[in-house]
Every structure is written in structure tokens, then in C-alpha cells.
Amino acid sequence: MPNRRFWMMWFGYLGAAGLWYASVKWLPIASFRRLPDPFTVITEWLSPNPKYGISIFTHPYYLHILHSTYRAIAAFLLATLLGVPLGICMGWSRHFHRYATSLLGLLRPVPPLAWVPLAILIFSGTESAVIFVTFLVAFFATTLNTVAGVTSIEPDYFRASACLGASRKDILFDVIIPGAMPNIFTGLQIAMGAAWFSLAAGEMIAAQYGLGFLIMESYNLIQFPTIVIAMATLGIVGFLSSALIRMLGNRLMRWREQSLGFAG
């Protein structure tokens, strides 16, 4: 039996669609008239014979999704593999922290898209360049959240483990990693979101496939409903990937889930 929340969710969707429809059809602004209304988009999206070649029944649609997903996952995994250990090292060793923070502080504000030309030069190809740009934002989010996770661990846990006879290595595995885990997963979720964000932008500039490319391509070919289809697909895929990470986090941190359940 669908509950209240379920209906409210649909009410939200329908309200947004209604607003969209109204602004396209009824607003007296000429430029808005060019936009596709929700019905056109849905019909196109679900059509076996789409007018502009992209719908859930066409092969290229999935090819675009596959390309984007592959890039996002590759960038995300790379960011996790490098960012989490780096963050833990930075949180663990004060010296390391000093070396790394100033560099990160300087590099982080550079917008990811500003890296695209350099990345293309470095990797001599657009594919790795797009992945690199995507990786960069995910990497910063992962690293900085991991550092915050390690530094926010209650000092008494370190003292307690030292008291109980733990070695430095034991402390790494028994205190630092599990203690930073909640923040690491927050970081990973942010990283996943940021990855999709810069991936779409990167694909618009330098790619042959992918949802970002599809958006730009459809714009150039005046296939406006397809733009919206690609945008909505990005939203869905991004949401699913974040949900997946959240589920994995809850799984790995049963102690936390249980304590939250107990408190509530």
C-alpha cells in the first residue's frame, strides 16, 4: 500500500511537470516556446520510432549511457583508490598533511573544465582526458573528506587502543579506518555526484559518445526533446549511483545504522 510519502513524491513530480508545461505553453515569452513540453519529451523517450533517433528502444541511447557510466566509474574508482589512502596518510601524519594541504588548497579551486585542454595535451586523446577531468573533482572530494574523517576521530580512541596494547599498525586498522569511515562515505557520495557533474561538462567539450555529448549534439542538430531526455537520464543515473554508495556504506557501517535506529 503506497504511503503518504509516496503520494507526496508523485505530487512533487507532477507539480514540476505542470509548471514546466505551463511555462512552455502559456508564458508570453517567445524564447520559451521553442522548448519541448513534457508530453513531447515523454512521447519521444518512450517511442519505438523516435523522431530524433533516441529513445529507450534505440541502441545509441544505451551506448551513450554506457560510455558515460564507464567514464564515471573509472574516474570514481581511481579517485577512491588514490584519494582514500592519501587522505588517511594526511590525517595520520602531520608532516604529510603540511606537504599536501598547501598543494591541494591551490589546485582545488581550479575549475575542472580549465583542465580539459591540458588534459588533452597530456593524454593525447579525448577519452582519457575526459576521465581525468572527472577523476580530478572526485579525487578532491574523496581526499578532503577522508582527511576530515581522520582528524575528527575522538582522541580518546587512540589513547584507549594505546592503553590496550595496540601497535601503530593496529591503530591504523582498528581506529583510523573505521573511525573515518562515515566521513569517507560522505566523501564518496559527494565525489560520485561531482563526477557526473564534471563528466557531462567534459563530454560536451571533448567526446564522441556519452550523455553530455548527446546534449550538445542534440542542441547543434536542433533536436530539443533529446536534450531533455539526456538530462533526465543523467539525473536518474546520478541518483542511482549515489544510492548504491549509500547502501554499501550502510552495509559496511552496521554499528552506525543500528545506533541511529536505536536513537530514533
Next chain:
Amino acid sequence: MRMVSAATELASRASRSKEASAGGYLTIRNVGKTYDADGTCVEALKNCSIDVKAGAFVAIVGPSGCGKSTLLNMIAGFDTVSSGEIYMDGRLVAAPDLPPQPGPDRVVVFQNGALFPWKTVLENVSYGPVRQKVLTRKQAKKRAIDLLRQCGGLDAVAGSYPAQLSSGMQRRVEVVRALINEPKVLLLDEPFRAMDTVSKTTMHQHLLEMYRICRKTIVFITHDLEEAIYLADTVIVMTTRPGTIKHIISVTLQRPRLPKMLFSHDYLELKRQAAESVHAEARKAFDRGEREQA
């Protein structure tokens, strides 16, 4: 007070193997601590000497900020001493030129609780012996279950995570986590501070029961004089900063301690004697706090 000479230190070193299980006397000799934050020297502790006999229950009382937690951190090996020495069973564990060395012979139960939230009660309790490699994981778990059962049926919550327990239960588990290591001394840093009066009274009975079972040396830090007298054999009153030892009171109440003793003539008389000096120090600390605020 007893002086520990080099001779006794040597003697105890020779008989270490015999004493290892039975030991637990703690000697604090002229210990001082100076913090040098941003160039201004703050003397937190000055010339403290305390002798704690093996198996004794000592409470250290003083107003907030008198350096009693500093003293405990130095005994535990979390912090260096600026002057003086600390011996555990005649073995030097803290001196100005010695790096701090915490270890399972001096286990701390923390003010805000420090059970690992990501480990179950059983994993927390068996942690020490496994990490020190004195027991295998299986043996340690068995021993942990036994000890939890002895300490008021805590084995019932062995599979729970700390956050699922009440704070009183968490504190009892933390004491068991300390006891399983057979420490020479148990250091309790205001463990019941954040508790309401009723839970506190219950915790006192639990702690006294655990003390009766294990007979470890206990150093108990608190700012609550009544709690100190009720639990301990010796109450040490500290002065406010720089922390020095003002008063040593022998508590003559017999064991087992029972809640009704809180109304006995002897208890009230001890409390009357101690209250004056404690309150004088609290007053001083309070006045200074006011001045620093102004």
C-alpha cells in the same frame, strides 16, 4: 609516605616474575607538569608525591582544572612529566627524559567513554588480549564472555554495539575491557561525571562489586567528594592550579560499602572534615575563574 630507593627498585626488578601477577603499587615522586603554550609557562602540577599500595582504592579529589586529569594522563603514559618520576611496582614508567609509554599494565576508563563504537561489546572486551597477543582470538572471546558474566550478567549484551547500550552499561563494559588485561592499576577518569544521581548510585555498587572481585589497585579521579569517600580507602585532596597535594584522608569505613553508610556517623564525619578543604579550593578556583573572565 615511603621512599623508593634505587635498592628497592633493583630488588623489585629481581623479583619481577614473582610480583608480576600480585603487584600493583604505584609510586608518584615529586611529579610536576608545566605547559609551555605560546611562551607563557603554566604550571599545572607541582611537586606531587603519592604512594598507592597494591590493591588499594585511591580517589583524587579537586576542583575542575586542578590538574588531576593531567596527573592521571601522566600515570597512564599519555603525557610526559616535566619533573619527578612515576614508578609502577618499582619500575620507572615516567620521568622527564622518558618518552610517554602507555601500556596494558595501566588501563584507563575515560570520562566520556571510549568503547570503540564500530566494535561489538565482545570485540571491545577481547580487544586487549588479542592485540597484546597473550590470548588467541577464540580464547580472548571465551575469557571476555566469562568476565562479562561475572560482572553482573553483561554477557547478555555481548553482541550489541556500544551505542545500543545505556551510558551506565557502556561504562561497566569499559571497566570489564580494562580488567580483562589484568592491569596492575585501573585508572578511572571521572567515569560517572555525566550521570544522574540514581544511575551514579547504581554504578557505585557495580564498581565496588568489580573491585571486590578483582582487587586491582584503583586510582579514581573525581570532583565529587561524597563519591570519593564512599568508594575509596584513601582520599587525596588537591589544591587548585598549580595542583599540589593538600590533604590525605584515610577512609575508615569498612567494606563492603553499602548505600546506608551514606548516612552513618563515620561517613558524615569524614565528609565534614574533607568538605572544608575541598570547598576552600573550589572557592579559590571559582574566584580565579571570575577574574580571568573579567
